[in-house]
Amino acid sequence: MIIKYFLTAACCFPFGLMAQNSFTIHGKIGSLDTPAKAYLSYSLDGKKVLDSAVLHHGQFTLKGKLTSPLAAVLTVKHDITPLTRFSKPDQLSFYLENSNIMVTAKDSVSKAITRGSVINDDAEAFRTFQQPYLKLADSLQAVYSAWTPEQRKDTALKKLFLIAVSSTQAGFDRNSRIFITGHPDSYFSLLVFQRMELKYDFNPDTAAAGFAKFTENLRTSAGGKKIGSIIEIAKRTNTGAMAADFVQNDAGGKAVQLSDYRGQYVLIDFWASWCKPCRAENPNLLKAYNKYKNKNFNILSVSLDSENGRNAWLDAVKKDGLTWTQVSELKGFLSKAATLYGISAIPSNFLIDPNGKIIAKNLRGEDLDIKLSKLFSM
Numbered sequence: 375m376i377i378k379y380f381l382t383a384a385c386c387f388p389f390g391l392m393a394q395n396s397f398t399i400h401g402k403i404g405s406l407d408t409p410a411k412a413y414l415s416y417s418l419d420g421k422k423v424l425d426s427a428v429l430h431h432g433q434f435t436l437k438g439k440l441t442s443p444l445a446a447v448l449t450v451k452h453d454i455t456p457l458t459r460f461s462k463p464d465q466l467s468f469y470l471e472n473s474n475i476m477v478t479a480k481d482s483v484s485k486a487i488t489r490g491s492v493i494n495d496d497a498e499a500f501r502t503f504q505q506p507y508l509k510l511a512d513s514l515q516a517v518y519s520a521w522t523p524e525q526r527k528d529t530a531l532k533k534l535f536l537i538a539v540s541s542t543q544a545g546f547d548r549n550s551r552i553f554i555t556g557h558p559d560s561y562f563s564l565l566v567f568q569r570m571e572l573k574y575d576f577n578p579d580t581a582a583a584g585f586a587k588f589t590e591n592l593r594t595s596a597g598g599k600k601i602g603s604i605i606e607i608a609k610r611t612n613t614g615a616m617a618a619d620f621v622q623n624d625a626g627g628k629a630v631q632l633s634d635y636r637g638q639y640v641l642i643d644f645w646a647s648w649c650k651p652c653r654a655e656n657p658n659l660l661k662a663y664n665k666y667k668n669k670n671f672n673i674l675s676v677s678l679d680s681e682n683g684r685n686a687w688l689d690a691v692k693k694d695g696l697t698w699t700q701v702s703e704l705k706g707f708l709s710k711a712a713t714l715y716g717i718s719a720i721p722s723n724f725l726i727d728p729n730g731k732i733i734a735k736n737l738r739g740e741d742l743d744i745k746l747s748k749l750f751s752m
Contacts, residue, residue: 395439395440395472396437396438396439396440396472397437397438397439397440397470397471397472397473397474397475398435398436398437398474398475399414399434399435399436399437399448399475399477400433400435400474400475400476400477401427401429401432401433401434401435401436401448401477401478401483402432402433402476402477402478402479403429403432403434403450403477403478403479403481403482403483403486404432404479404480404481405431405432406429406432406450406452407429407430407431407432408428408429408430409428409451409453409454410428410429410450410451410452410453411426411427411428411429411450411451412426412427412428412429412434412436412448412449412450412483413425413426413448413449413450413451414426414436414438414446414447414448414470415446415447415449416444416445416446416447416470417444418440418441418444419441423438425438429450439472440470440471440472441596442596442597443469443470443471443472443493443561444469444470445467445468445469445470446467446468446469446470447465447466447467447468448465448466448468448477448483448486449463449464449465449466449483450464450465450482450483451463451464452464464482464483464484465483465484466483466484466486466488468488468491468494468497469491469493469494469497469561469562471491471492471493473490473491473492474490475488475489475490475491475494476488476489476490492560492561493561493562496557496560496561496562496563497562499553499557500550500553500562500566503549503552503553504546504549504550504553506545507542507545507546507549508546510542510545511542511546514535514538514539514542517535518535547570550566550570551570553566554566554567554584554587555587558587558588558589558592559588559589559591559592560592561592561597563588563592564588564592564597564598564601567584567585567588567601568601571584571585572601572604572605574718574719574722574736575722575735575736576608578605578606578608578609578612579609579612581605581608582605582609585601585602585605604716604718607714607715607716608716611715611716611724611732611735612732612735613732613733613734613735614731614732614733615731615732616730616731616732617632617642617724617726617730617731617732618632618714618715619631619632619633620632620710620711620714622676622701622702622703622709622710622711623701623702623703624699624700624701625687625688625691625700625702630674630699630701632674632726633730635672635674635726636728636729636730637670637728638670638671638672638728639666639670639671639672639725639726639727639728639746639749640671640672640673640674640725640726641659641662641671641672641673641674641723641724641725641726641737641742642674642676642711642715642723642724642726643659643673643674643675643676643721643722643723644675644676644678644711644712644715644717644720644721644722644723645675645676645677645678645720645721646677646678646679646683646687646706646720647677647679647683647686647687647689647690648679648683648686649678649720649721651720651721652720652721653690653694655721655738655739656694656696657694658738658739658740658742658743659673659675659696659742660694660695660696661743662742662743662746663697663698665743665746666746666750667698669750670728670750671746671750672698672699673698673699674698674699674701675696675698675699675700675701676701676702676709676711676712677700677701677702677704678702678706678707678709678712678717678720679702679704679706680704680705680706681704681705683704684704687700687702687704721736721738722735722736723735723736723737723738725737725742725745
């Protein structure tokens with residue numbers, strides 16, 4: 375979709391805002407009976423949870439305990455026909471919290487109404503508030519889908535289309551900020567804030583100012599503390615800050631420390647073999663490295679491949695011709711360096727000066743060459 379719908383977020387932050395410590399879902403989907411079955415799926419503490427209940431005269435009950443609210447999916451299988459990748463399951467995406475939640479619909483859970491949940495009430499209020507822009511987004515999507523291959527190649531037409539998309543997105547974002555201002559103690563407002571303001575390469579000072587407008591109750595909740603931590607890490611890795619030191623091993627097991635590069639301009643590059651944008655960026659890094667390596671410039675690449683991706687990592691290094699130092703803990707985004715630098719998306723990079731200060735972030739494409747050209751022509 376052109377506009378990102380917040381209601382279908384696959385992840386959400388844990389917020390400790392609940393008075394009770396368990397949830398009960400009371401479902402009523404028409405008059406469905408055996409073998410119809412309801413399945414509740416969500417992730418709890420990094421583990422996938424799947425619960426189920428058989429429907430009797432359309433009714434079912436599901437129970438559980440949560441430490442914080444989270445996103446969930448309720449799926450109803452109407453018969454014993456197995457689901458395939460071509461199937462269109464009857465599903466409802468909603469928020470699960472420790473409360474008594476009523477889920478009712480005449481025939482399909484995808485059209486269900488939820489009651490008894492503050493989070494879902496706020497989500498519905500947000501959706502209603504954004505309805506004009508959601509309709510515009512759907513219309514734009516329909517227009518684009520109807521285009522012929524020739525129309526999609528028309529540069530002038532695409533330019534006009536992108537102007538319409540940008541205008542719609544701007545209106546959606548403007549409305550989102552109005553909603554947040556009017557609901558400063560809403561979990562859903564904080565979720566909207568996170569998706570809007572903590573995007574890739576966000577401005578931590580702007581984010582901090584917006585975050586401060588939430589109530590203390592929300593800021594000090596589990597999820598609020600997590601967002602606050604993300605903002606603080608971004609501040610510590612912002613332009614002008616001293617680069618945090620770290621040590622990781624190269625492919626041969628040799629320890630490599632960032633501070634070993636003091637006295638040089640060094641680009642810390644976070645990437646992974648499976649990351650297509652990273653691989654597409656590697657030729658630009660290679661070009662910059664070959665052009666400036668004799669002018670006090672170096673690169674230190676940190677792979678966020680996982681343990682079972684070691685061979686893929688080394689193969690990618692060889693295939694892309696990356697001759698500078700490569701290190702990795704093979705722990706994905708749980709890498710200590712990735713955590714230290716607040717990496718949530720790749721490729722990401724930081725340009726460090728000879729004194730160890732961050733002087734630029736996320737230089738991609740020609741931007742890296744332009745920056746280095748200015749540095750070495752001074």
